[in-house]
Amino acid sequence: MLETFAALAEPNRLRIVELLRDGPKSVGDIGETLTLNQPQVSKHLRVLKDAGLVDVESRAQQRLYALRGAQLRAIDRWLDGYRALWDARMEQLGDLLAELGENDPPKTTSKSAKPKRPSKPKKRAR
């Protein structure tokens, strides 16, 4: 999880991941597309591979790097514990809090909130 986030936290690495979304690419292709020097591309790919985000396959002298779903799926799983934060019910609460914040600068000692506007139901979550 942490390693995955760390790997994706680097701009060029994220670009590589997004590039590989369309399918496997060679190191050279990646470097050319993203305008990166070859060594840099190799190093970033190394990190991504160590993080389990990509997979290599040798084809003659070039290496084809492909995106691997596992780690991304792991993120998705991790998010499962937080989906309630933006699920329908929670969104109402969010709106409510936002309104209270704008109109009525809440005293530090927050009291219970009295829903005034029915608040239109959002469409969907996820």
Add this chain to the structure above:
Amino acid sequence: MLETFAALAEPNRLRIVELLRDGPKSVGDIGETLTLNQPQVSKHLRVLKDAGLVDVESRAQQRLYALRGAQLRAIDRWLDGYRALWDARMEQLGDLLAELGENDPPKTTSKSAKPKRPSKPKKRAR
């Protein structure tokens, strides 16, 4: 997106986020629970706030930090572009590509693939 990943890529910050999953906490509480010095907690919270991951609310002299769903939801949205990687149908494709890769070296500019093996459907995704 990048900023979000960067924020979550730090161990203590991730711990803070996971801690806040159970509800808002004060700076002191966080520091005590995670055994971190107060300044460090404040700084991490600053980063999380700048990244839009948390929200502050003043209560007297303490500040209650609460998790905000928006950015996490953004990650979820970002993942949408990759779910195919671990969705059942895609797994077949993965196998297929692997086979093709072994037998017939595709040029880096990949062309359309011709399904050969029926490949059994996986169970579920997400």
Add this chain to the structure above:
DNA sequence: CGGGTATATGTCTAGCGCGGCATATACAGG
């Protein structure tokens, strides 16, 4: 097996970020 191509690895430098410490700010209570 020599040369060319594709990629990996090593080295070095500069910059960023975390942690520790000291200090500033905000707020409540007497």
Add this chain to the structure above:
DNA sequence: CCTGTATATGCCGCGCTAGACATATACCCG
């Protein structure tokens, strides 16, 4: 107002890492 509490901010040192460059390795071909 003054003191204590809760949190933020400033400064410093150090470790990590991205980037540039040079070089090593792997592989193909003639």
